[in-house]
Amino acid sequence: MKLNNYINGQWGTDTGADYTAVKNPANGKTLAEVRLSTADDVSEAVAAAKAAQKKWARVPAPKRADYLYEIGRIMIEKKEHLSQVLTKEMGKVIEEARGEVQEGIDMAYYMAGEGRRLFGETVPSELDNKFAMSVRAPIGVVGLITPWNFPVAIATWKSFPAIVAGNTFIWKPATETPMMAYEMALIFEEAGLPEGVANVVFGSGGTVGTAMIENPDVRVISFTGSTETGRRVAELGGRHLKKVSLEMGGKNAIIVMDDADIDLAVDGILWSAFGTAGQRCTACSRVIAHTHIKQELEQKLLEAMKGLTIGDGADESNKIGPVINAKALEKISYYVNVGKEEGAKLLAGGNTLTEGHYTGGHYFEPTLFTNVAADSRLAQEEIFGPVISLIEISSLEEAIEVNNSVVYGLSSSIFSRDVNKIFQAQRDLDTGIVYVNAGTTGAEIHLPFGGTKGTGNGHRDSGVAALDVFTEWKSIYVDFSGKLQRAQIDNN
Ligand SMILES: NC(=O)c1ccc[n+]([C@@H]2O[C@H](COP(=O)([O-])OP(=O)(O)OC[C@H]3O[C@@H](n4cnc5c(N)ncnc54)[C@H](O)[C@@H]3O)[C@@H](O)[C@H]2O)c1
Numbered sequence: 001m002k003l004n005n006y007i008n009g010q011w012g013t014d015t016g017a018d019y020t021a022v023k024n025p026a027n028g029k030t031l032a033e034v035r036l037s038t039a040d041d042v043s044e045a046v047a048a049a050k051a052a053q054k055k056w057a058r059v060p061a062p063k064r065a066d067y068l069y070e071i072g073r074i075m076i077e078k079k080e081h082l083s084q085v086l087t088k089e090m091g092k093v094i095e096e097a098r099g100e101v102q103e104g105i106d107m108a109y110y111m112a113g114e115g116r117r118l119f120g121e122t123v124p125s126e127l128d129n130k131f132a133m134s135v136r137a138p139i140g141v142v143g144l145i146t147p148w149n150f151p152v153a154i155a156t157w158k159s160f161p162a163i164v165a166g167n168t169f170i171w172k173p174a175t176e177t178p179m180m181a182y183e184m185a186l187i188f189e190e191a192g193l194p195e196g197v198a199n200v201v202f203g204s205g206g207t208v209g210t211a212m213i214e215n216p217d218v219r220v221i222s223f224t225g226s227t228e229t230g231r232r233v234a235e236l237g238g239r240h241l242k243k244v245s246l247e248m249g250g251k252n253a254i255i256v257m258d259d260a261d262i263d264l265a266v267d268g269i270l271w272s273a274f275g276t277a278g279q280r281c282t283a284c285s286r287v288i289a290h291t292h293i294k295q296e297l298e299q300k301l302l303e304a305m306k307g308l309t310i311g312d313g314a315d316e317s318n319k320i321g322p323v324i325n326a327k328a329l330e331k332i333s334y335y336v337n338v339g340k341e342e343g344a345k346l347l348a349g350g351n352t353l354t355e356g357h358y359t360g361g362h363y364f365e366p367t368l369f370t371n372v373a374a375d376s377r378l379a380q381e382e383i384f385g386p387v388i389s390l391i392e393i394s395s396l397e398e399a400i401e402v403n404n405s406v407v408y409g410l411s412s413s414i415f416s417r418d419v420n421k422i423f424q425a426q427r428d429l430d431t432g433i434v435y436v437n438a439g440t441t442g443a444e445i446h447l448p449f450g451g452t453k454g455t456g457n458g459h460r461d462s463g464v465a466a467l468d469v470f471t472e473w474k475s476i477y478v479d480f481s482g483k484l485q486r487a488q489i490d491n492n
């Protein structure tokens, strides 16, 4: 199967294009071949999106919303198929894949509702016989660049608000996970989305991503990915005066205080750290444990880790699937060695899994380090795999300082039964998302999603906040006095 671009409502042909294989991370088997598009392909897509956008913006927002309701309906119809494909190409276990597809369905219905709530304001003018109002206006053609770990959910967080607001888009999915983008393009087509509104261009970030950012007709770039890549996107976007929204890396911590429910904390850590094989931007990679409960927490964590079943995510009995590819495995192994060299104590895991049913796949043992120095590389740098660094502290103030000591600021969590500690923490934890007595993952689509510092640049995905990325305010003054009135600014 060859995955070709979807541009202007048409599927690309195979002529003369280069392709790269899409492989199942559970067993290394080839699932499809995906087109490596060129800058010319991007130009074709942008021209189609630009031609369609003026007409699309004139479709009343509630009518645009109807397309999202239809997309949501079709996604429900195809949920199991989409989930199976997602598990095959990304590796996450099937129950997580179903959860991710559901997140996309929920976003369809949520953003469709926004089609009747694109509120502006009417405000009293300072002059007689003059009317003033503001409206949310579409921006035009937007570029969406998405990561491989949530190949459908994150794409819906961007594409759905973009189109309900009256924009058209070019979407560049991650090269590792193009099949979900192919499936979504089929759904856009089945839902009857007008030609040119949704365009999917497969290919490398360096070629397709760069061409999107450099194209003068692309007005906004919404990027989710690593901080390293995000920085490059922002630099190039800045040179081309693009509005750029960035959602990037994380090094998220769970704080366990001396008054916490330890069993609940263990459940939260286990799910947040090892769910999706640790490949969520919000994954827990640091545990900041109060010295009074550190030993008990370690023992209960180690016991719980023994019950984790690892294998092909398509097998419902497995709780942890493979990591995305060999490069990811190498990075995780590298950081395990860094941890050992830095003097951290390896309590569990630390190895790739290659024998038996792991053959051909990219599997890594759930790994727990303790006695990790808060300023060590192991505790500071994003590993993006199933590795926990446990750091010991002796006060809430120290816990908050350690939590905030990394360049990232996406998600954090505190387990405590003390309301004073909880409210001090939710105020002082420098992250875009804070959980209390829960793990660091599990965002809900109707709240803003994003992070501070090296995780983001002030914008947010999800919730109404996402509309701020894909609209611009237009202020309108209507003077019905029949004469030229000078505003206050001109009369002093
Ligand atoms: N904050 C969030 O909401 C969030 C969510 C998911 C993943 N992430 C982060 O994403 C990373 C993992 O995803 P990834 O490996 O796909 O990240 P990545 O940065 O390697 O790639 C992200 C996207 O950018 C594209 N890209 C690569 N180079 C580019 C360039 N020069 N110009 C334009 N686009 C380019 C890629 O093809 C891909 O589509 C992790 O760091 C994770 O923390 C963040």
Ligand SMILES: O=C[C@H](O)CS(=O)(=O)O
Residues within 6 Å of the ligand: 150, 153, 154, 280, 281, 282, 440, 441, 442, 443, 444
């Ligand atoms: O990255 C996308 C996920 O939705 C994040 S979370 O697991 O919901 O926090």
